[in-house]
Amino acid sequence: MAQIYIPARFNGPPGTGNGGYVAGLIAAHMRQAGVSGAVEVSLRAPPPLETALELVVAGEGCECRHGEAVVVTARAAGPLGPVPAAPSLEVAAQGRAHFPPVEDHAFPGCFVCGPARTQDGLCIFTGKPHGFDGVTDVWTPGGDYADDAGLVREEVLWAALDCPGAFAVGFRERPMVLGRIKGQVARRPEAGAPLIVAAWHLYDDGRKHGAASALFTADGDLLAQTEQLWIELK
Structure with a gap:
């Protein structure tokens, strides 16, 4: 069991965590737990700010919970698609x-x-x-x-x-x-x-x-x- 915390600074829509920031926090925890490669994160509910959220990592997946509610789920994923050449x-x-x-x-x-x-x-x-x-x-x-x-x-x-x-x-x-x-x-x-x-x-x-x-x-x-x-x- 771990926790993540989203300071008010890192908001997206008013009063909620920026989705990419939250996903990155969870991806970093999964990597520390031994998951390598791409991670897919699904936002089930708006992530609250200034609140300790429980993060349960099990195997190659995890859930982020606020009380009994599941806010975010994540799992190890396959490779991403090709990217175009970078613009200058x-x-x-x-x-x-x-x-x-x-x-x-x-x-x-x-x-x-x-x-x-x-x-x-x-x-x-x-x-x-x-x-x-x-x-x-x-x-x-x-x-x-x-x-x-x-x-x-x-x-x-x-x-x-x-x-x-x-x-x-x-x-x-x-x-x-x-x-x-x-x-x-x-x-x-x-x-x-x-x-x-x-x-x-x-x-x-x-x-x-x-x-x-x-x-x-x-x-x-x-x-x-x-x-x-x-x-x-x-």
């Missing part, structure tokens, strides 16, 4: 100019993509550039997101790969929330270096939308990737 740093930087303004953002206080969080958020503002079929931005993680070895923490990398997927499938026009995310971190980068964030559309099925995202070094080396299921709000 110059192309990726163009995406930010096409990010929606604060008045058009459904969750402007989101830790990852909220334009109202320029002081204490990740400020990953992905938009469509010229030269890449998806959305992009350049992100330089600060030292406060690193561990004692200077490497960016796993939960922060998962968070950085969360919201870009929503913008790749049309979050601005149809607000949605994360239902499932499957991811794998190949290598954690050092804080302080610019990274390329990219995401692209996979499919649409009614109110369900599929996206994928990836994090690259400035030279285009793949660091981490995810595949996501987004649920359009009614």
